[in-house]
Structure formats: C-alpha cells, structure tokens
C-alpha cells in the first residue's frame with residue numbers, strides 16, 4: 561500500500577479498495593494523518609465547494625422504555641423506572657410549539673417495548689402529521705420496524721408502508737451500529753442482523769423514501785469491521801441510491817457498560833477525524849454528504865473536521881437526550897445564528913438545508929451518483 565497510488569486514485573475518482581480503506585484507518589503517524597485529512601478535504605471541496613449545511617430540527621424520542629440491553633445505551637429505561645415516559649400527542653406538540661422558528665425536520669424514534677404498540681405509535685404520528693403538515697418526519701430505525709413487524713405479524717413492507725401512510729417521510733439510518741455481525745453479537749446481540757438492517761433500509765428506498773446511514777464507532781470494533789460496514793453501505797447505495805448522508809457517531813463511553821471494557825487510551829477525537837476522512841474517500845461519488853456532530857465532538861472539533869472531509873454540521877437539535885444520557889456534554893439546542901456565524905468564522909459558506917438536501921438536487925437535477933462542486 562502506498563500514498564502515491566491512493567492519491568492518484570482519489571484524483572481520478574477511482575474507488576478505493578477495502579484494503580486501502582483499512583490501511584488508511586490504521587494510520588497513526590501525524591504525517592500520515594495530515595496527508596489523509598488533506599486528501600479528504602480536497603475531495604470534499606471538489607464535491608461541495610466551501611458550503612457547509614445544517615438543518616433546523618428536533619428529536620422526538622416518543623418513549624425511553626426499552627426491553628433490549630445494548631451495552632452502549634444509557635437512554636433506555638425499564639417500565640418501573642421513575643424516569644420512564646411515553647409521550648402523548650400533546651406533549652410532543654408542546655415541544656414542537658416551543659421551538660424557535662419553524663422546524664424543518666422531526667426525528668421520530670423510540671425504545672422497543674410491549675408497553676408501546678405499533679398502532680399507538682402510528683396514531684401519534686398521524687396526529688402530528690395533521691398538526692404539522694409541512695414538517696418532514698424522519699422516522700423509525702430499522703430496529704423499530706423489525707420490532708413492530710414481530711409485534712403485528714406483518715412483513716417489513718407492510719409495516720413501513722403503514723408508517724409512510726401515517727406521515728413518515730424518510731427512515732432513520734440508526735441502529736446500524738457496526739454492520740458486521742461479529743461486532744453486533746458483542747454489543748447489541750438482541751438487535752437485527754446486518755442483512756436485516758440492509759433489507760429494511762432497502763424497503764424504505766423501494767417505497768420512495770430516502771434514509772441516512774450511520775456507524776457507531778470507538779468501542780470494540782477493528783479497522784476490518786469498519787471496512788466491512790463501509791462496504792455494506794456502499795453496495796446498498798449502489799443498488800438503490802437512497803442514502804442521503806453518512807453519519808459517523810462517536811461512542812460516548814462515560815456512563816455505559818460498554819465504556820468500562822474499551823481501550824481508554826485511544827485518542828477518540830483523532831479517531832473521529834480519521835473516520836470522517838476515510839468515509840469521505842471511500843464513499844467518494846456514492847454518498848456526497850458526510851456529517852460531523854457537534855453533539856458528539858463538541859463545537860471546536862466539529863468545526864475542525866470540516867477541513868477533513870465533512871460537509872454537514874447536523875442540526876440545531878432540540879432535546880437530544882441519547883448522547884447526554886450516555887455522558888456526553890453537548891446535545892441541547894443551538895440556535896441557527898450560531899451555525900451561521902461559526903461556519904462563516906472559519907471561512908466557509910453556511911447553508912440551511914432540508915432533510916433530502918434539495919439544494920443539491922436543484923443545482924444538478926440530472927445527477928445521481930456523479931457530483932460536481934456547487935460553489
């Protein structure tokens with residue numbers, strides 16, 4: 561493996577092999593990392609210019625009751641817990657109405673519990689859709705779809721179709737964790753397999769709904785596990801074209817069970833930068849948007865990662881409780897004005913987007929999978 565070959569391939573938009581991606585993920589020397597970040601930064605500029613997008617959004621976690629035992633999760637509560645809740649339509653309405661200006665997207669997800677039936681969640685979504693016809697509902701992870709399919713005895717297609725009729729506009733690409741069953745068996749053994757995750761995401765795409773794709777990293781996974789995940793996501797994208805963005809989520813270890821068994825000497829921020837950079841190079845012309853997270857990394861690091869391949873700053877995000885429950889310090893609301901001023905301060909161009917990045921489609925209506933700089 562050598563840098564010259566990789567740089568020449570990136571310049572000509574030739575796919576990196578899985579071995580090359582693994583080699584890049586394994587670099588530790590500061591000179592190698594500088595070279596990696598510069599290459600990913602250049603690729604990002606080629607695709608997205610200096611534009612950095614963000615969205616005005618809100619997370620609604622309709623219940624925190626969950627019967628699963630994922631070792632990285634401190635969000636879930638048992639039904640007997642004093643902190644357990646199930647939101648009513650009025651609760652959610654109050655949250656949405658308290659927002660500063662019109663919200664563009666609601667991320668609508670919840671725990672997995674016999675206390676909350678699919679019909680009730682559909683009813684809640686239908687009411688919200690009636691109240692807020694203009695909001696994009698980015699709803700349900702593949703895990704929830706599988707859970708509700710088991711509860712109701714219906715197929716994935718039937719469950720996703722009903723959710724779509726109730727008001728769902730796109731699917732959350734969460735619950736992917738690492739799409740390598742070796743890792744899933746260790747950290748979330750009750751969850752669906754990698755194959756099932758892909759099948760459910762493809763079901764949404766088949767019904768005309770896009771999705772995101774995430775990875776939860778910084779725990780027990782190896783570089784090979786990460787590359788296996790990347791390959792699944794790239795193959796899926798080449799089949800359907802339905803993934804709007806790739807979202808690397810840094811694991812927050814502090815209050816979790818999994819946090820007690822991981823390598824505490826790992827430089828987590830450096831790993832996050834590397835993940836963003838390698839994702840940018842691996843997904844090249846297949847997934848144009850690579851998200852960085854101010855919630856996970858903090859503002860200063862998130863802004864820095866915009867030079868290493870990321871082009872989207874995620875959202876203003878009201879009530880992000882999952883990261884905070886796991887020990888993260890960020891995750892409350894940040895006003896749009898801060899996104900605009902911070903992005904400008906580092907010499908980039910802020911752009912408020914919608915869930916499906918319409919501004920990119922408007923700029924290049926005939927392009928899918930072949931991007932050119934928009935600025």
Ligand code: SF4
Pocket residue numbers: 626627628629630633634635636670671672703748
């Ligand atoms: S990650 Fe999701 S499925 Fe797993 S325990 Fe937490 S809420 Fe439940």
